[in-house]
Amino acid sequence: xxxxxxxxxxxxxxxxxxxxxxxxxxxxxxxxxxxxxxxxxxxxxxxxxxxxxxxxxxxxxxxxxxxxxxxxxxxxxxxxxxxxxxxxxxxxxxxxxxxxxxxxxxxxxxxxxxxxxxxxxxxxxxxxxxxxxxxxxxxxxxxxxxxxxxxxxxxxxxxxxxxxxxxxxxxxxxxxxxxxxxxxxxxxxxxxxxxxxxxxxxxxxxxxxxxxxxxxxxxxxxxxxxxxxxxxxxxxxxxxxxxxxxxxxxxxxxxxxxxxxxxxxxxxxxxxxxxxxxxxxxxxxxxx
Amino acid sequence: xxxxxxxxxxxxxxxxxxxxxxxxxxxxxxxxxxxxxxxxxxxxxxxxxxxxxxxxxxxxxxxxxxxxxxxxxxxxxxxxxxxxxxxxxxxxxxxxxxxxxxxxxxxxxxxxxxxxxxxxxxxxxxxxxxxxxxxxxxxxxxxxxxxxxxxxxxxxxxxxxxxxxxxxxxxxxxxxxxxxxxxxxxxxxxxxxxxxxxxxxxxxxxxxxxxxxxxxxxxxxxxxxxxxxxxxxxxxxxxxxxxxxxxxxxxxxxxxxxxxxxxxxxxxxxxxxxxxxxxxxxxxxxxxxxxxxxxxxxxxxxxxxxxxxxxxxxxxxxxxxxxxxxxxxxxxxxxxxxxxxxxxxxxxxxxxxxxxxxxxxxxxxxxxxxxxxxxxxxxxxxxxxxxxxxxxxxxxxxxxxxxxxxxxxxxxxxxxxxxxxxxxxxxxxxxxxxxxxxxxxxxxxxxxxxxxxxxxxxxxxxxxxxxxxxxxxxxxxxxxxxxxxxxxxxxxxxxxxxxxx
Ligand code: SF4
Ligand code: SF4
Numbered sequence: 001x002x003x004x005x006x007x008x009x010x011x012x013x014x015x016x017x018x019x020x021x022x023x024x025x026x027x028x029x030x031x032x033x034x035x036x037x038x039x040x041x042x043x044x045x046x047x048x049x050x051x052x053x054x055x056x057x058x059x060x061x062x063x064x065x066x067x068x069x070x071x072x073x074x075x076x077x078x079x080x081x082x083x084x085x086x087x088x089x090x091x092x093x094x095x096x097x098x099x100x101x102x103x104x105x106x107x108x109x110x111x112x113x114x115x116x117x118x119x120x121x122x123x124x125x126x127x128x129x130x131x132x133x134x135x136x137x138x139x140x141x142x143x144x145x146x147x148x149x150x151x152x153x154x155x156x157x158x159x160x161x162x163x164x165x166x167x168x169x170x171x172x173x174x175x176x177x178x179x180x181x182x183x184x185x186x187x188x189x190x191x192x193x194x195x196x197x198x199x200x201x202x203x204x205x206x207x208x209x210x211x212x213x214x215x216x217x218x219x220x221x222x223x224x225x226x227x228x229x230x231x232x233x234x235x236x237x238x239x240x241x242x243x244x245x246x247x248x249x250x251x252x253x254x255x256x257x258x259x260x261x262x263x264x265x266x267x268x269x270x271x272x273x274x275x276x277x278x279x280x281x282x283x284x285x286x287x288x
Numbered sequence: 289x290x291x292x293x294x295x296x297x298x299x300x301x302x303x304x305x306x307x308x309x310x311x312x313x314x315x316x317x318x319x320x321x322x323x324x325x326x327x328x329x330x331x332x333x334x335x336x337x338x339x340x341x342x343x344x345x346x347x348x349x350x351x352x353x354x355x356x357x358x359x360x361x362x363x364x365x366x367x368x369x370x371x372x373x374x375x376x377x378x379x380x381x382x383x384x385x386x387x388x389x390x391x392x393x394x395x396x397x398x399x400x401x402x403x404x405x406x407x408x409x410x411x412x413x414x415x416x417x418x419x420x421x422x423x424x425x426x427x428x429x430x431x432x433x434x435x436x437x438x439x440x441x442x443x444x445x446x447x448x449x450x451x452x453x454x455x456x457x458x459x460x461x462x463x464x465x466x467x468x469x470x471x472x473x474x475x476x477x478x479x480x481x482x483x484x485x486x487x488x489x490x491x492x493x494x495x496x497x498x499x500x501x502x503x504x505x506x507x508x509x510x511x512x513x514x515x516x517x518x519x520x521x522x523x524x525x526x527x528x529x530x531x532x533x534x535x536x537x538x539x540x541x542x543x544x545x546x547x548x549x550x551x552x553x554x555x556x557x558x559x560x561x562x563x564x565x566x567x568x569x570x571x572x573x574x575x576x577x578x579x580x581x582x583x584x585x586x587x588x589x590x591x592x593x594x595x596x597x598x599x600x601x602x603x604x605x606x607x608x609x610x611x612x613x614x615x616x617x618x619x620x621x622x623x624x625x626x627x628x629x630x631x632x633x634x635x636x637x638x639x640x641x642x643x644x645x646x647x648x649x650x651x652x653x654x655x656x657x658x659x660x661x662x663x664x665x666x667x668x669x670x671x672x673x674x675x676x677x678x679x680x681x682x683x684x685x686x687x688x689x690x691x692x693x694x695x696x697x698x699x700x701x702x703x704x705x706x707x708x709x710x711x712x713x714x715x716x717x718x719x720x721x722x723x724x725x726x727x728x729x730x731x732x733x734x735x736x737x738x739x740x741x742x743x744x745x746x747x748x749x750x751x752x753x754x755x756x757x758x759x760x761x762x763x764x765x766x767x768x769x770x771x772x773x774x775x776x777x778x779x780x781x782x783x784x785x786x787x788x789x
Contacts, residue, residue, distance in 0.1 A: 028327040030531055032524070100727030103745055110746075128682030139686040139696070238689035283726050285686060285696050285750045 088272040091279075096149040096287075099279055106279070113280025116273055120265065121281075129284050134242060134260050139284045142240040144232045147288035153278040157271075159264035160232070167264060170232035175216065176255030183255075185212055190251040196225040196236045197245075331453065332526060332588040334436060335446035335580070339607030348424045349433055357478070360485030364388075367706040369741060377487050383742075389667065390704065390742075401663045405656060412652035414539050416644055417625070418549035422535065423602035428528050431479070431521035435472055436586065442468045446583055472522045473514065480513030526587045529600060536597045546643045550601050551626040552581075552592045555634040560592075563616065574622050576612070581623060584608035591623055673711065673739075674702040675768040675777040685784045692721060694752040695783050701747065701768060703739040710736050710771045715751060718764040718783055724750040736771065756785030 005014045007025055014023045047053065051063040087108045091099070099105050118127065124135045131137030136144065145155050145168055158166045175181040181189070192209035195201035214223065220233035227235035234242065242260075243253045252258075265274060281287070305311040336342075362374035364387055371378060376385040384391040384399075391398055413420050422429060443449045443464050455461055484506045485493060496502035497510075520528050529536060543549075552575075560575035575592070582590045584605050587598045591605045603625070610620040630640035680696040688694055703709050712734040715723045724730050726748040728737070739745045749766075756762065762783040769776035 028324055030527060031326045031328045032527065033531075034326045103727075106727060107746060126682070128680065130683035130686075137683070137686070139683055140688050140694075142689045235689070239687060239691045240689055283748055285694060285724075285726075285748070 091275055092272050096279075096282070106283075109276045109279040110283060112273065112276035113278075113283075116269065116277045117280055120269070121277070124262075129281065133244060134258065136242060137240070138281050139286055140240065141286045141288075142235065142238060143229065143286070143288070144227075144234055146229050147282070147286055149278055149282050149287065152281050152287070153274055155262070156269075156274050156277055156281075157264065157266040159266075160262040161259060162262060162264040164264035164266060168232055170220075170259070172220075172253065172257040172259055174255065174257035176251075177257070181212070181216070181254070185209070186251050186254045187247075189213060189217070189254055190247045193225070193236050193250050194247060197238065329527060330588070332586065333446045333449045333453075334586040334604070335583040335608070336440050337584045337604050337607040337611065339610055341603030342607050345424060345433060345602065345604075349430050352425055352427075352430050353434070357482045360482065360490040366390075367741075370706045371489060373489055375486065376489070379487060392702075392704065398663065398667070401659055404659050405663070408652055408656045408659065410535075411542060412649060412656060414542060415544070415547055415646070415649045415652060417601075418543070418547050419535075419539060419599075419601040422529065422600035426600075428520060428533070429600060429602070431475075431517055432525045432586065434475065435521045435525075438471050438475070439468055442471070469522070472518055476514040476518035476521070477510060479517040480510035483513050484509050526598070529587065530598050540597055544646075544648070545628040545632070546646055548625045548627055548642070549595060550591060550599060550603055550606060550623065551628065551631060552594070552623050553621070553626060553631060553634075554592070554594075555631050557592070557622050569618070574613070574618050576616065578612055580608040580612050581605035595628065671775060671777065672704045673709070673768065673770060673775050673777060674700075674704070675766060675779050676700040676702075677766050677779045677781045679781055679784075685786055687786070688752065692752050692754050693756050693785050694750055697749045697751065697766070697781060699747045699749055699766065701737065701739050701745045703741065703743055703745075706741050708738055708740045710738050712736050712769045712771060713747075713749075714767045714769075715749070716765050716767065718751065718753065718762055720751050720764075721754045722750075722752045724752070726750065734769070751783060753783065753785065756783070758786050761785065 005016065005023075006012070007014055007023065010025060013026045015026045017024045048061070049063065050065050051067055052060055053063060054061045087105065090105055091109055094102070094105060099109060117125075117129065121129070125131055125138055126135070129138035131139075136142075141147065143151065145151055145160070155168060158164045158168055160168045161170075173180065176183065176186050188205040188209035189212055191201045191205035192213050195206045213225075217225075220231050221227055221236055222233075225236040227233045234240075239245075241249065243249055243258055265277075269277070359375050360373065363372050364374035364385070365372060366385075371385060373385065374387050376383075378385065382393045389398075410421055439449065443452050452461060452464065481497070488506070493502060493506065497506065524532075554573075556573060557575035558573040560573050560577045563569075563572075563576045581592070582605075584607065585591065586602065586604065587600060589596050589598045591599065606621075606623045606625070609623040613620045613622055626640075627642070630642075633640055676699065678698045678700075680698070686694045686696070699713070701711060701713075703711070713725070713731075714734040722730050723732070725735060725737075728735055728747075737745065737747070751764065753762075762785060764781055764783050766779045766781060767776060768779075
């Protein structure tokens with residue numbers, strides 16, 4: 001480095017760097033800046049002393065405050081729970097009419113129910129409760145086990161064909177698979193069910209299947225095929241088909257007697273959570 | 289400047305160190321003697337002046353500080369249950385109150401509008417009159433000015449303060465210093481204290497603060513702001529403007545030679561020099577090089593060096609120089625609010641003129657008027673009731689047992705007044721079999737619904753159509769009206785009749 005260059009205008013030295021004729025002044029930093037730097041170092045040392053900082057062989061230094069984010073979370077969750085407890089208690093004791101009369105309680109139940117639904121129910125019933133083949137749609141007005149708030153609450157609590165001793169239980173026999181009916185008879189019955197739902201069907205097959213239906217199906221589905229909620233037997237006269245609406249689908253169901261399983265939530269969710277969930281499902285639009 | 293090595297022209301001419309050994313011109317540029325990486329602050333002791341601009345600054349200080357300290361105490365009656373404070377940021381309930389205006393979080397664009405107006409006003413004023421904001425209303429300037437005023441009352445004017453700084457630590461000096469810092473701290477705490485009142489009911493919080501019942505957050509906010517006020521206004525002062533604030537850099541890029549600013553009229557002042565009584569003024573400038581303008585400057589600069597990044601346009605050097613001009617019986621205004629262009633014009637023998645109307649001032653003014661007009665218009669047509677309609681899209685539609693199609697809508701009814709209101713909701717434009725408001729029941733025609741004061745009511749509405757036409761989605765309208773018929777909101781939505789082909 002040869003001669004030190006001093007900028008004419010400012011009287012300040014330059015760094016010697018030059019870009020397209022523009023030179024950089026080597027202005028010294030203000031002293032307080034240095035002060036800030038040292039202050040940060042002091043702050044950091046204070047931080048080590050006060051907060052958890054260094055790993056040790058068997059753990060870490062806890063610091064004077066013995067602070068732990070895990071404890072914070074636990075405390076926050078507990079605080080949240082106690083903050084919610086008032087509304088949860090109100091929700092537990094309220095009837096459907098009470099809840100609907102009280103917009104605040106209704107909103108509380110809906111918000112809680114929505115989260116719970118997303119966490120627990122959406123994998124099978126869909127994010128909007130729209131259902132899918134073999135998983136019931138919760139938006140419509142078709143209910144296998146009843147659509148009153150108390151019915152929904154009970155179904156969620158005990159489940160269907162679940163491990164709970166109180167589970168809702170129904171079993172469609174596998175008529176074909178277990179050799180109770182011959183394939184031709186099953187074909188006729190499928191035709192009969194199509195006829196029940198108001199669609200055009202083969203009149204001869206329907207006539208042949210009339211007795212078959214009365215002997216094998218009417219016990220659960222009713223002589224008119226309108227189903228029976230106390231047994232979870234679906235209505236065969238409406239537009240809703242859990243296992244598909246076509247003749248082949250219906251014949252397959254008579255042959256194999258599919259039945260899905262809904263787990264029991266009684267042990268896993270609190271009664272208040274189940275109530276909120278039931279309010280949410282009820283309010284999807286199909287509630288009775 | 290003390291951190292520079294002495295300029296030594298001999299460096300350029302190599303000398304002989306001994307016979308046959310040329311002396312190198314190398315400099316130990318990183319030796320401690322040559323290089324200081326950090327520059328200590330040279331303290332500034334501005335001399336108190338008297339005059340037009342000093343009085344304007346006192347007035348502005350009184351106005352701005354009064355606004356800041358007193359605003360939270362203004363009361364405003366909004367009826368029972370609503371806060372009675374004229375200006376309040378209610379974070380817990382997500383409301384912002386400003387006299388008759390109440391802003392909800394979803395209307396935050398009003399704040400955006402205000403910020404745009406603030407920025408454009410800054411540009412406009414800068415283009416017209418220079419850094420008036422810096423000199424007169426920036427909190428940094430106002431509090432620094434206040435702290436210097438306290439300092440001057442306790443330690444005396446410039447000369448006395450310089451003497452005191454150099455004096456040994458006697459009991460008297462300690463007493464002066466302690467009382468100065470104590471009063472500074474008092475103002476600092478008051479400043480932080482006033483801040484928290486904007487976020488809480490002032491009288492209640494004041495009582496809590498004094499009795500120790502206020503929340504830790506409030507005390508922490510006061511302590512934090514007290515610390516920044518004390519250190520920025522009392523200790524850092526001009527360094528905040530010179531080193532920390534971005535505005536001097538931005539304004540330097542935005543200004544032009546036609547913008548007014550505190551200007552040393554070098555066309556009149558030069559050549560400067562001392563003047564003896566009775567000597568003629570012909571052939572010399574009016575500046576007698578008395579340095580009074582330098583002594584008065586709170587930023588520690590010499591305005592005679594021309595426009596500088598440090599100059600906050602406070603005009604105190606004008607007052608200082610005008611006083612001198614009066615004493616030597618010359619016309620005032622050697623330093624004045626003037627433009628660089630005018631100095632050049634006068635030097636070229638042309639008359640001075642002020643060009644306030646320039647493309648940039650017209651543009652800034654235009655933007656300002658436009659934004660203000662939009663804000664005023666939207667504010668005056670602002671609804672006190674509002675309706676949001678969100679159609680369920682998952683599922684898009686629901687097929688009922690009998691084949692009818694149902695769509696679900698979530699409605700948000702907003703009542704922005706301080707009284708509970710009965711509103712009527714009606715659905716039209718579609719032949720529906722049923723319109724069911726969950727919790728209210730099946731409704732035909734208009735349903736009366738109560739929405740509490742200052743609240744949003746969320747409703748789920750189910751619209752069922754028996755045999756909808758599958759050709760396309762249908763349009764329908766939700767109408768929310770006030771029972772007295774003064775206000776109504778109409779929201780268009782669609783009805784999806786199934787898997788539309
Ligand atoms: S030069 Fe004059 S106007 Fe600028 S900061 Fe100093 S006293 Fe104020
Ligand atoms: S106060 Fe006026 S006369 Fe004195 S040095 Fe400054 S410009 Fe010159």
